[in-house]
Amino acid sequence: MEVREGVGGFRAWFECFGGCSGRWPLTEIIYHCPQCEGLLTVQHDTERLRRTSPADWKKCFQKRGHTTSWPYGSGVWGRREMVCPIVDDDNIVSMYEGNTNLFWAKRLGRQLGVEDLWLKLCGNTHTGSFKDLGMTVLVSVVNQMRQTGQTVPAVACASTGDTSAALAAYAAYAGIPAIVLLPKDKVSSAQLVQPVANGAITLALETDFDGCMAIVKRIAEKDGIYLANSMNSLRVEGQKTVGMEIVEQFDWEVPEWIIIPGGNLGNVSALGKGLLDFYELGMIDRLPRIVCAQAQRANPLYLSYLTDFEKFDPIQAQPTLASAIQIGNPVSLAKAVETLKRFNGIVEQASEQELVDATARADRTGLFICPHTGVALAVLEKLLARGVISRQDRVVVISTAHGLKFTDFKIQYHKGVLDDIHSSRANPEIVLPARYERVRDEMFRQIDARFGSRNGSKTEGG
Numbered sequence: 001m002e003v004r005e006g007v008g009g010f011r012a013w014f015e016c017f018g019g020c021s022g023r024w025p026l027t028e029i030i031y032h033c034p035q036c037e038g039l040l041t042v043q044h045d046t047e048r049l050r051r052t053s054p055a056d057w058k059k060c061f062q063k064r065g066h067t068t069s070w071p072y073g074s075g076v077w078g079r080r081e082m083v084c085p086i087v088d089d090d091n092i093v094s095m096y097e098g099n100t101n102l103f104w105a106k107r108l109g110r111q112l113g114v115e116d117l118w119l120k121l122c123g124n125t126h127t128g129s130f131k132d133l134g135m136t137v138l139v140s141v142v143n144q145m146r147q148t149g150q151t152v153p154a155v156a157c158a159s160t161g162d163t164s165a166a167l168a169a170y171a172a173y174a175g176i177p178a179i180v181l182l183p184k185d186k187v188s189s190a191q192l193v194q195p196v197a198n199g200a201i202t203l204a205l206e207t208d209f210d211g212c213m214a215i216v217k218r219i220a221e222k223d224g225i226y227l228a229n230s231m232n233s234l235r236v237e238g239q240k241t242v243g244m245e246i247v248e249q250f251d252w253e254v255p256e257w258i259i260i261p262g263g264n265l266g267n268v269s270a271l272g273k274g275l276l277d278f279y280e281l282g283m284i285d286r287l288p289r290i291v292c293a294q295a296q297r298a299n300p301l302y303l304s305y306l307t308d309f310e311k312f313d314p315i316q317a318q319p320t321l322a323s324a325i326q327i328g329n330p331v332s333l334a335k336a337v338e339t340l341k342r343f344n345g346i347v348e349q350a351s352e353q354e355l356v357d358a359t360a361r362a363d364r365t366g367l368f369i370c371p372h373t374g375v376a377l378a379v380l381e382k383l384l385a386r387g388v389i390s391r392q393d394r395v396v397v398i399s400t401a402h403g404l405k406f407t408d409f410k411i412q413y414h415k416g417v418l419d420d421i422h423s424s425r426a427n428p429e430i431v432l433p434a435r436y437e438r439v440r441d442e443m444f445r446q447i448d449a450r451f452g453s454r455n456g457s458k459t460e461g462g
């Protein structure tokens, strides 16, 4: 098949991430390099992209942002020439994902001792996690394939919860059959109900994520079902817009640090790719440092980092509250290592107690974060304490999912019933009879206990 020109003559194709020769159209069903078996990557026609000046691209993105003119209301499709130029307008499957808010976490930053702390709330999007960014691209390409006569009976993924939610929603929007493989009892109830409600064929298997992954790969190889996991580099192309959005939101200034939780390591690779694309096109003049934050119970990249990435051994990931990153054999390892080397990166880990403490502390300042974002914030605390991140630096923490997907864990925390976890900031509801005096007395007792005075002169600590 030939690599076809897309909108405005822009082109993109798959090629081997390791550098073997060969180009394949984005509509070809291929997940690995036929020569080295390694990952593929999407390469764009950079010469064509350079024919527009950085200033003109910036103006173009600004004009499109948040409009309703199809498909530019999406943070992903607003940059379609750099993401996926080959899908026709009519075949794009978008629910105006992305364009998520980046906000100054002022009170939390002050508590941690870093004034310029920002959170990029990637969970404030259609299905509640950054997975939408990649899935809109992948499902759009599948839709284009089906609309132009290629046979793709269904799309499938293995998931720790959020990938399946995104795949189910986008497939349902387009009317494409979806199959999701989940590790039984290892995803939150909110994550389980998403593909169920969207009509996906939802299979709960007695294994972990890595076990689901092994089976979905065989389904893709033997049964012709289209694979929607992040080894499919179309996902990375959509997800790379997170880095692009951050610098655009800072008016093209580049922060010193970006901290991101990592499991299968597609997202850290995507973050790096988006920023590098912008750097190479002259849209930004330097790169931030990237920190990948892992749960101590699922830390194969951290262990590899300790050997300067000389060695890597897959591990059996242990159960962690940060369930979306409970992965022992990350698919996008090679890409993540290259990203971390290029961005002078760091890998750090957080224990279960550290991640719940960081989550509860952040929630007390008005946030409502998922446990993976808790891992990232716990890692931030460690790097500040060690003086690696300086108190003057601008730091962005990528919040990967909406906290409402993880209420099970928050409820258990505030009840103080999480195994081996000390709930130092538990704030359970106080059950009272419906009597005015009892309510008044309890209310003043609580104000005195928590704030010390009733006039608000003392504010509660962390």
Ligand SMILES: *Cc1c(COP(=O)(O)O)cnc(C)c1O
Residues within 6 Å of the ligand: 129, 130, 131, 162, 163, 230, 261, 262, 263, 264, 265, 266, 267, 268, 324, 325, 370, 372, 400, 401
């Ligand atoms: C998928 C996911 C991650 C991990 O991203 P990877 O690309 O697998 O490293 C982190 N947090 C949440 C909430 C996720 O859904």
Ligand SMILES: [Zn+2]
Residues within 6 Å of the ligand: 016, 017, 018, 019, 020, 033, 034, 035, 036, 037, 038
């Ligand atoms: Zn190769």
